[in-house]
Amino acid sequence: MPTISGSWAILLANFLIPIAVLVFSSGFFPYKPLLPGIATFQEPRNGIAPPKVFDRLIFMVVDALRSDFVYSNNSGFEFTQSLIRSGGALPFTAHASSPTVTMPRLKAITTGSVPSFLDVILNIAESDTSSTLAHQDTWLAQIKAKGDQLIMYGDDTWLKLFPNVFTRSEGTTSFFVSDFTEVDNNVTRHVPGELTQSDWSAFIMHYLGLDHIGHKSGPRSPHMIKKQEEMDSIVFQVYSALEQEAHLESTLFVLCGDHGMNDAGNHGGSSVGETSAALLFISPKFQAKGVGNESPIEALDDLQYYTTVDQTDITPTLAGLLGLPIPLNSLGIFIPQLLDLWETESQKVHFLLQNSQQLLKIVKEAFPNYDFEPSLLPAASCTPEPSGGIEGVQCAWFHVLEYLRGNDEALTSSEPGPELEAHLLLFLGRAQELMSNAASNYNVMRLYLGICISIIAVWLSSPATYSLSSKTRYAGTFLLFNILGYSGIMFASSYVEEEQQFWYWMVTGWVFYLHARCSGHLYGNCPQMSNSNTGHRSGASLYYIFGAVGLAIANRMLRRWNQTGQKFAAEPDISQGFFPFHQDILWALVCLTYVATYLHFHFHGPISLTWRVSSFLVTTTAFLFKIMFVSADSPELLDKSFLRSIANRAGGMPLVSLARVTFAGILMLIVFSIYKKRQGVPLARKVPGKVFHEALTLLLMTESRVTNIPLFLIFKFQANILAAMDTTAIELTISSLLFQYMTFFAFGGSNSISSVDLSNAYNGIGSYSVVFVGILTYMSNWAGPIWWVSASHILRSKSNTEGSHVHFTIQTFHMAAVTTSVMAACTALRTHLFIWTVFSPKYLYTVAWAVLNHLGVNTLSEVGILLMNRK
Amino acid sequence: MSSPTSPTSQQPPPAPKSPPPASILSTPLAKTYATIHPFLLLTLLAIRFNALVSSPVDTLLRDLLPLAALQLAYVVICLPPAGTIDPGTTAESTTTTPTPTDEKEKEKKSSSSSAGGIVLRPGKRGYRRKAHGASSGARGAIMAKVAASLLSLALTTLLATPVLAVCLVLFGAPLTTHHLETVLCAAHMALLAATGLVYVYGVDGAAWKEVWGVLRPADAVWGAALGTCVGAWFGAVPIPLDWDRPWQAYPITILIGAYIGYFVGSFVGRSSCVFGKRIVIDANEGENKDE
Numbered sequence A: 001m002p003t004i005s006g007s008w009a010i011l012l013a014n015f016l017i018p019i020a021v022l023v024f025s026s027g028f029f030p031y032k033p034l035l036p037g038i039a040t041f042q043e044p045r046n047g048i049a050p051p052k053v054f055d056r057l058i059f060m061v062v063d064a065l066r067s068d069f070v071y072s073n074n075s076g077f078e079f080t081q082s083l084i085r086s087g088g089a090l091p092f093t094a095h096a097s098s099p100t101v102t103m104p105r106l107k108a109i110t111t112g113s114v115p116s117f118l119d120v121i122l123n124i125a126e127s128d129t130s131s132t133l134a135h136q137d138t139w140l141a142q143i144k145a146k147g148d149q150l151i152m153y154g155d156d157t158w159l160k161l162f163p164n165v166f167t168r169s170e171g172t173t174s175f176f177v178s179d180f181t182e183v184d185n186n187v188t189r190h191v192p193g194e195l196t197q198s199d200w201s202a203f204i205m206h207y208l209g210l211d212h213i214g215h216k217s218g219p220r221s222p223h224m225i226k227k228q229e230e231m232d233s234i235v236f237q238v239y240s241a242l243e244q245e246a247h248l249e250s251t252l253f254v255l256c257g258d259h260g261m262n263d264a265g266n267h268g269g270s271s272v273g274e275t276s277a278a279l280l281f282i283s284p285k286f287q288a289k290g291v292g293n294e295s296p297i298e299a300l301d302d303l304q305y306y307t308t309v310d311q312t313d314i315t316p317t318l319a320g321l322l323g324l325p326i327p328l329n330s331l332g333i334f335i336p337q338l339l340d341l342w343e344t345e346s347q348k349v350h351f352l353l354q355n356s357q358q359l360l361k362i363v364k365e366a367f368p369n370y371d372f373e374p375s376l377l378p379a380a381s382c383t384p385e386p387s388g389g390i391e392g393v394q395c396a397w398f399h400v401l402e403y404l405r406g407n408d409e410a411l412t413s414s415e416p417g418p419e420l421e422a423h424l425l426l427f428l429g430r431a432q433e434l435m436s437n438a439a440s441n442y443n444v445m446r447l448y449l450g451i452c453i454s455i456i457a458v459w460l461s462s463p464a465t466y467s468l469s470s471k472t473r474y475a476g477t478f479l480l481f482n483i484l485g486y487s488g489i490m491f492a493s494s495y496v497e498e499e500q501q502f503w504y505w506m507v508t509g510w511v512f513y514l515h516a517r518c519s520g521h522l523y524g525n526c527p528q529m530s531n532s533n534t535g536h537r538s539g540a541s542l543y544y545i546f547g548a549v550g551l552a553i554a555n556r557m558l559r560r561w562n563q564t565g566q567k568f569a570a571e572p573d574i575s576q577g578f579f580p581f582h583q584d585i586l587w588a589l590v591c592l593t594y595v596a597t598y599l600h601f602h603f604h605g606p607i608s609l610t611w612r613v614s615s616f617l618v619t620t621t622a623f624l625f626k627i628m629f630v631s632a633d634s635p636e637l638l639d640k641s642f643l644r645s646i647a648n649r650a651g652g653m654p655l656v657s658l659a660r661v662t663f664a665g666i667l668m669l670i671v672f673s674i675y676k677k678r679q680g681v682p683l684a685r686k687v688p689g690k691v692f693h694e695a696l697t698l699l700l701m702t703e704s705r706v707t708n709i710p711l712f713l714i715f716k717f718q719a720n721i722l723a724a725m726d727t728t729a730i731e732l733t734i735s736s737l738l739f740q741y742m743t744f745f746a747f748g749g750s751n752s753i754s755s756v757d758l759s760n761a762y763n764g765i766g767s768y769s770v771v772f773v774g775i776l777t778y779m780s781n782w783a784g785p786i787w788w789v790s791a792s793h794i795l796r797s798k799s800n801t802e803g804s805h806v807h808f809t810i811q812t813f814h815m816a817a818v819t820t821s822v823m824a825a826c827t828a829l830r831t832h833l834f835i836w837t838v839f840s841p842k843y844l845y846t847v848a849w850a851v852l853n854h855l856g857v858n859t860l861s862e863v864g865i866l867l868m869n870r871k
Numbered sequence B: 001m002s003s004p005t006s007p008t009s010q011q012p013p014p015a016p017k018s019p020p021p022a023s024i025l026s027t028p029l030a031k032t033y034a035t036i037h038p039f040l041l042l043t044l045l046a047i048r049f050n051a052l053v054s055s056p057v058d059t060l061l062r063d064l065l066p067l068a069a070l071q072l073a074y075v076v077i078c079l080p081p082a083g084t085i086d087p088g089t090t091a092e093s094t095t096t097t098p099t100p101t102d103e104k105e106k107e108k109k110s111s112s113s114s115a116g117g118i119v120l121r122p123g124k125r126g127y128r129r130k131a132h133g134a135s136s137g138a139r140g141a142i143m144a145k146v147a148a149s150l151l152s153l154a155l156t157t158l159l160a161t162p163v164l165a166v167c168l169v170l171f172g173a174p175l176t177t178h179h180l181e182t183v184l185c186a187a188h189m190a191l192l193a194a195t196g197l198v199y200v201y202g203v204d205g206a207a208w209k210e211v212w213g214v215l216r217p218a219d220a221v222w223g224a225a226l227g228t229c230v231g232a233w234f235g236a237v238p239i240p241l242d243w244d245r246p247w248q249a250y251p252i253t254i255l256i257g258a259y260i261g262y263f264v265g266s267f268v269g270r271s272s273c274v275f276g277k278r279i280v281i282d283a284n285e286g287e288n289k290d291e
Helices: A004-028 A067-071 A078-086 A102-111 A117-121 A139-145 A157-161 A182-188 A191-196 A209-217 A222-244 A284-289 A311-322 A336-341 A345-366 A389-406 A417-436 A444-469 A473-489 A493-497 A499-522 A527-532 A534-561 A583-604 A609-633 A644-649 A655-679 A690-702 A711-724 A729-746 A770-781 A783-796 A802-828 A835-870 B028-054 B056-078 B103-112 B125-133 B138-170 B179-201 B205-212 B220-235 B252-270 B285-290
Strands: A056-062 A089-095 A150-155 A166-172 A202-207 A251-256 A276-282 A307-310
Touching: A004 A444, A004 A802, A004 A835, A056 A222, A067 A078, A067 A089, A067 A222, A067 A276, A078 A089, A078 A222, A078 A276, A089 A311, A089 A336, A102 A157, A102 A311, A139 A150, A139 A311, A150 A157, A150 A182, A150 A191, A157 A166, A157 A202, A166 A182, A182 A202, A182 A209, A182 A222, A191 A222, A202 A222, A209 A222, A222 A251, A222 A276, A222 A284, A251 A311, A276 A311, A284 A336, A307 A311, A311 A336, A311 A345, A336 A345, A345 A389, A345 A417, A389 A417, A444 A473, A444 A802, A473 A499, A473 A729, A473 A802, A493 A499, A493 A835, A499 A534, A499 A729, A499 B220, A534 A711, A534 A729, A534 B138, A583 A609, A583 A690, A583 A711, A609 A644, A609 A655, A609 A690, A655 A690, A690 A711, A690 A783, A711 A729, A711 A783, A729 A783, A729 A802, A770 A783, A770 A835, A783 A802, A783 A835, A802 A835, B028 B056, B028 B252, B056 B138, B056 B179, B138 B179, B179 B205, B179 B220, B179 B252, B220 B252
Parallel strands: A056 A202, A056 A251, A089 A307, A150 A166, A150 A202
Antiparallel strands: A089 A276, A251 A276
């Protein structure tokens, strides 16, 4: 039995893991100072200040409008292309930095700032009005502050980001991804009416249909060109109005995508397809300048059509053209091609100077130790000229100041000349690069401190782990090989992206081990085993010989269930490529899973009629909820199946209350079974914790996508095999560990932020609550791991508390080692190109694994079991 | 599970009547060629690498016959054919019900006996008598070699290839596409792994049960077979990397892993430090000590 000191060491290691995570996070996610308030013009506007060019703005966002959708020769935007040729539209490629999902992109477009990585963590919180841009400086806030009115039709993300900003609005939700037409018609039907109104200054449209087509069937879908033509007709409609309506005479029309899409039609990452969005400034005024561009252009592989600008540049450009102060936190640069809209050179330079001073303020805020005062102006210190970094920004600013001092009157009197313009643009470019690249301000001391703390956790848990694993040579070696291999792959970006491959691969190796071990027993290597429970053995010998084959077949199915990762994500799989076309099979399997769960309730619960009736009712309610949920969420999975009529008949049942009834029913079942047990009603079969396990299964099924529900059947099959294999405590722990990780990926999880599944995060939640949504998000994404933690309790319940100790020790050691290696990888590769797109998301997932899955589920359940046993 | 490079014996081999590990024949030719052969295979793989990358199916198909010829040459030259290493060369041992006797003694006896009766299937007396009749001449030995090599060729193609193809799929090979690649990869692996096994063990049920249970004592044949499979498993490692090299395509890395595994396994298996030892996983060690 374990010594007391060993247990304390493990316990201490578990306290150290979250501390290490906290310390490391505080150093890893740099704090970005946000300037509060709303920008105002510093000095009274005089003659030199550039006048506004436009009074009104029509801002049309087409979700996932990749640059080539508009510019290439395979595009439906024929009218728009004719505008590009005639000079009425100025085309750009806007670089959308990762994460390329709508919410952070809208933040970038409206505030001009680069959303910090922490914004992504708070993505769930952002889905609600609790985190908005209401208190941040945006061009919308500037228009509102001027007393003008804004209207918005389209994606309701805008309404969440800007509550009480719009005079008239209608939000469409991106919940029903299967809807290509209705979601856009709901925007388009407002357009003609609003174009005749003159009370607004900004009219925002956000079309979602194109993005939906991408998610459903990719950029080469037959629907795509049709949708592009539809969008083109809106451009035509608006442009005609600009030409004809008197009140729209001075209106700027911006057409842009918030992000692009990859070849699979998804987005969220940082591939060139996802980051290259189209951006067009359209107005009849431009046509007068007569700068046409060639269009359409041959399709380009790198998608960089015309000039590439940053998405944040939209903010100062709009501010300049509409005569607004530049929002305080903007990192954008006024797009130089549009400077020509101002008549005089001094106006142009004046605006660039304004832009520079605004950006300088942010730089000063972030680097308080650097001096930008003209008193310290030894420009000589800039030799040799640094090309980037804070020194480069400092030098570029000194050049500007030097020029200004030399030509004091330059701004007010004559033409300042293009030299100052060049100096300003150099400064702006460097400052933008510096500030957008958040990598510059890690707190390296804290990173090392975090690593040290987690190394201590590894050290604390290693003696106990060593003594356990040295007893079973091969299993121990396998565990060590697994941990070392996993630590190694954390340093390779492609393995982080394709982590599922590692676990699938490891599990095949482990199944081979189990096979070798079982046949070793079968052929008489361990006579004492066959004596121990002979009755059990004779029935289970089939499981013994072919159990490993069964496990392997089941694993092979899990592997194909959901394709995940990056490289192979678009390959066909069961849940996306098979079930939509074989809905009867899907629903038959789902029904079977619910029936199996009920049967477990029936045969493992207390022998009582009330119990059986109530467990039947709860299971039925859960099933009904799933049907209703699917018919609302993804009707395309239901409308060709035999359950269609049920869904139609029961249509209109409120989902929220149905989910609540399901949750309450599941809770009631647990309470009820405990109550009956206290009363002394015998269980049908004596497997302690089985009722709880089944109730948990039902809960996890409720929280899973419908295509993933049959996975629980496979899990049960695998658990039966493992039970028959008479695994030792350490083997069971390794199996549990491997299956936890593997099933996370089998459910469709990956190390990319875009794979977080929120579709079940709002079940039964009426009003927003971070805690509940967080718990449900965790449960729906970690359903597989949670199930296997619970299953390993059931599997081991026949053995002694030794199992609990083994499980706890090895899980702790594994978690500490993994956390250490991920932290080390993030520290060593902190200047790597993929740090924000691959390694940081991995770190976040590791935090979730460590804090939620390890401490919250693995550890708490062990502690719970220990306490129960003590009673 | 662990790599086959470190099998250790915990207990004396307990399985009844299973044939002992096979040694390389003691003729100078056999000894020399047994050393050359794995190198030869690796060299050929290196030569064919470019062709393999550019058109895997064609190359695999074309190389199948030469590989089969090479493997047959190897087993015929270097290995004792099935039956010649039967544990008990005496008539009593041909009874189907085995009597567990001193295994170690048996092993010693059999590993020293390099020639004997042809027993493709233990218990078939007919073969044995015939063989005894001709035992004085070299004809019997040639007959044994011919019969064993024909059998090994047939079983490798008909049985081992499908079984290995199924294993490949279970271990993650594509199920709905790349059928030709999978079958050809399995055929190559079967030639590497199974030719020797069938040639040496024939259709001896006890030996094959041990193969299925990963319990064979280490020798050149079993080492090569296990090495091929474990090598193929490790061959999957580079596939997910984002290097975008053409050789990362399935099944090239698997096959290369299998060849390297074969190379390593056949040398390790016959090396004196592991020869005859078994991988025995005694999962109950830990618990036993506690009790």
